Amino acid sequence: MKTKFLFPSTYKKWGWIILIPAAILGVIDLFIETQPAFFNWTVPALYKAEFMGKTTYFGWVENNVLNEILAVLVIMGSLLVAFSKQQYEDEFIAKTRLESLVWATYVNYIVLLVAILFVYDIGFLWVMIFNMFTILIFFIIRFHWQIFKMKTSESHEE
Amino acid sequence: MKNNIKVERAKKNITQADLAKLAKVSRQTINAMELGKYVPSTVLALRLAHIFDVEISDLFQLEDSDWE
Numbered sequence: 001m002k003t004k005f006l007f008p009s010t011y012k013k014w015g016w017i018i019l020i021p022a023a024i025l026g027v028i029d030l031f032i033e034t035q036p037a038f039f040n041w042t043v044p045a046l047y048k049a050e051f052m053g054k055t056t057y058f059g060w061v062e063n064n065v066l067n068e069i070l071a072v073l074v075i076m077g078s079l080l081v082a083f084s085k086q087q088y089e090d091e092f093i094a095k096t097r098l099e100s101l102v103w104a105t106y107v108n109y110i111v112l113l114v115a116i117l118f119v120y121d122i123g124f125l126w127v128m129i130f131n132m133f134t135i136l137i138f139f140i141i142r143f144h145w146q147i148f149k150m151k152t153s154e155s156h157e158e
Numbered sequence: 159m160k161n162n163i164k165v166e167r168a169k170k171n172i173t174q175a176d177l178a179k180l181a182k183v184s185r186q187t188i189n190a191m192e193l194g195k196y197v198p199s200t201v202l203a204l205r206l207a208h209i210f211d212v213e214i215s216d217l218f219q220l221e222d223s224d225w226e
Contacts, residue, residue, distance in 0.1 A: 088184035092196050150186035153193065 001090050005083065012084035019077025026070040030129065039066040071132070078136035086147065096146045104139035160219045164192045166210040180209050 043063050048056040086093050111134065115127040167177055174192070178185045183202065190196035198206070207214040 086184065088178070088182075088187075090183040090187050091199050091202060092187035092190050093184055095196070147186055150189050150195075153189060 001094065003085060003089055003094065006089065007080060007084040009085040009087050009089070011080050015077050015080025015082075015084060017077075018073050019081055022070055022073035022077055026067075026074050029067055029070055034066070035064040036066060039064050039069075041065050074133055075136075078133065078140065082136050082140050082143070093147070097143060100139055100143035100146060103142050104135055107138050107142075108135040159197050159224055160194070160221055161191060162217055163188070163206065166212065166217065170210065177206075177209070181205050 041063060042060050043065060045056055045059055045061040045063075048059075048061045108131070112127070112131055115124060115131075119127050163177075167174070172180075174185050174188045178188045181188070181202065182205075187196065187198075187202075191198055203214055203218055207217050210217060
């Protein structure tokens with residue numbers, strides 16, 4: 001089937017190879033907040049507003065880039081896993097893909113709505129950090145689960 | 159919509175995987191159709207009828223619920 005906007009199926013493997021270590025390191029980094037000096041770089045910034053400090057537009061700023069690198073890798077890995085074609089990307093898979101995307105969007109925003117109403121201060125910041133990635137993660141889980149279910153129920157044939 | 163894919167497949171003595179290959183779709187798609195969980199596109203329906211060498215109406219039949 002001809003599809004738009006999807007990566008070749010071989011990219012999925014690379015997606016997992018990037019996503020799994022980046023996600024593990026990302027979560028570790030969130031909790032222990034290491035800032036290795038090796039990652040202290042001077043980087044171009046469109047906008048930086050320091051808490052109770054100065055604001056920079058279109059300048060250079062000092063920053064520890066470890067969390068930026070991990071976030072980029074998690075997003076790139078997730079996109080590759082989510083949007084690489086299945087080996088047979090046919091019409092049923094396309095339907096499952098669409099339904100899973102709708103489902104993931106609903107679940108992501110239901111979680112966010114609950115968080116907006118019932119989570120406050122730093123707690124809400126934590127939710128926002130995870131919420132940057134959860135729509136893709138929810139999609140990946142739902143989509144592969146649906147495909148897996150259809151695969152296993154067929155093993156009961158005859 | 160009802161279908162006789164499983165019956166036709168048994169007549170031809172081919173597995174879901176074989177049929178998937180012939181129809182150029184995934185095995186999940188064949189399985190989902192046999193379980194009545196997926197209604198194929200016209201193109202895929204025609205392809206399946208062609209593979210089994212039957213009329214499309216022999217392979218797929220409307221049900222009352224298709225008129226609701």
